[in-house]
Amino acid sequence: MTDKRLLSGKTVLVTGAAKRLGRAIALAAAAAGANVAITYRTSAREARALVAELANHDVEALAIRCDVTDEKNVSEMIKEVASELGAIDVLVNNAAIYETIDFEKITVAEWDDIFATNTRGPFLVSREALPYLKKRRGRIVNMGSLGGLRPWASHAHYCSSKAALHMLTQAMAKSLAPDIAVNTVAPGMIDLGEKSATAFMKKMAKQTPMLRNGTAADVAAAVMFFAAAPHFITGQIMLVDGGLGL
Numbered sequence: 001m002t003d004k005r006l007l008s009g010k011t012v013l014v015t016g017a018a019k020r021l022g023r024a025i026a027l028a029a030a031a032a033g034a035n036v037a038i039t040y041r042t043s044a045r046e047a048r049a050l051v052a053e054l055a056n057h058d059v060e061a062l063a064i065r066c067d068v069t070d071e072k073n074v075s076e077m078i079k080e081v082a083s084e085l086g087a088i089d090v091l092v093n094n095a096a097i098y099e100t101i102d103f104e105k106i107t108v109a110e111w112d113d114i115f116a117t118n119t120r121g122p123f124l125v126s127r128e129a130l131p132y133l134k135k136r137r138g139r140i141v142n143m144g145s146l147g148g149l150r151p152w153a154s155h156a157h158y159c160s161s162k163a164a165l166h167m168l169t170q171a172m173a174k175s176l177a178p179d180i181a182v183n184t185v186a187p188g189m190i191d192l193g194e195k196s197a198t199a200f201m202k203k204m205a206k207q208t209p210m211l212r213n214g215t216a217a218d219v220a221a222a223v224m225f226f227a228a229a230p231h232f233i234t235g236q237i238m239l240v241d242g243g244l245g246l
């Protein structure tokens with residue numbers, strides 16, 4: 001059972017949260033007593049369904065459409081969250097693109113898109129949220145990746161975008177201290193039950209010291225840790241990978 005008091009009175013904003021890991025993080029925040037704002041880009045139906053589920057936890061919830069690559073869109077979204085929910089205490093930069101492409105086939109457009117979403121997106125959303133986060137001595141949690149620390153041959157652009165996000169976490173932690181704590185949760189192999197990935201997931205579980213793949217609950221628990229951790233903990237990259245990266 002989650003402690004309802006952990007984030008009670010706080011407001012948590014999770015980008016790209018209509019589905020998958022973002023959804024699990026939003027639900028964990030609501031279960032911990034936080035009011036929750038989620039953003040979506042294309043998954044409007046899933047976002048509406050999630051808002052109803054979040055509200056079952058007796059917290060305020062809202063969903064806003066936002067493309068994190070669009071500066072004006074991001075600025076308007078942050079203002080709307082702050083005016084609707086009154087504050088922003090925790091920002092989770094979750095929205096991202098993941099693609100498998102051989103190095104020689106990556107186009108300039110694909111390279112630029114992944115950086116605009118995975119690296120510039122968290123920068124933009126954080127920058128716009130700063131005044132609100134500062135007021136509340138808030139926290140930023142970026143969603144990094146094991147791929148930002150270990151090279152994956154068919155994901156050069158993705159790995160580079162996440163490595164840059166890890167460095168952005170550390171640079172922001174230093175420049176935003178002492179007002180805001182900034183940390184990263186870097187998931188490894190997470191099993192979200194996709195049928196097409198069953199054989200691959202089985203293989204990866206065998207290679208993982210903990211002998212299983214991660215779950216959405218494992219990742220959400222790590223995000224909740226940073227959301228409520230002592231403010232003194234900042235600039236950290238926490239792998240959630242069962243030891244796969246060791």
Ligand SMILES: NC(=O)c1ccc[n+]([C@@H]2O[C@H](COP(=O)([O-])OP(=O)(O)OC[C@H]3O[C@@H](n4cnc5c(N)ncnc54)[C@H](OP(=O)(O)O)[C@@H]3O)[C@@H](O)[C@H]2O)c1
Pocket residue numbers: 015016017018019020021022039040041042043044066067068069093094095096097098117143144145146186187188189190191
């Ligand atoms: N799943 C894993 O195993 C794993 C492993 C390592 C790291 N991670 C990281 O953990 C986070 C969550 O993972 P995930 O697999 O749940 O993510 P995901 O499904 O790949 O993406 C999450 C959401 O990002 C949104 N998005 C994409 N481009 C956007 C843009 N330009 N503006 C706004 N939103 C945009 C999409 O929203 P719409 O659907 O509304 O379009 C999507 O649902 C990501 O940062 C990911 O890189 C995941």
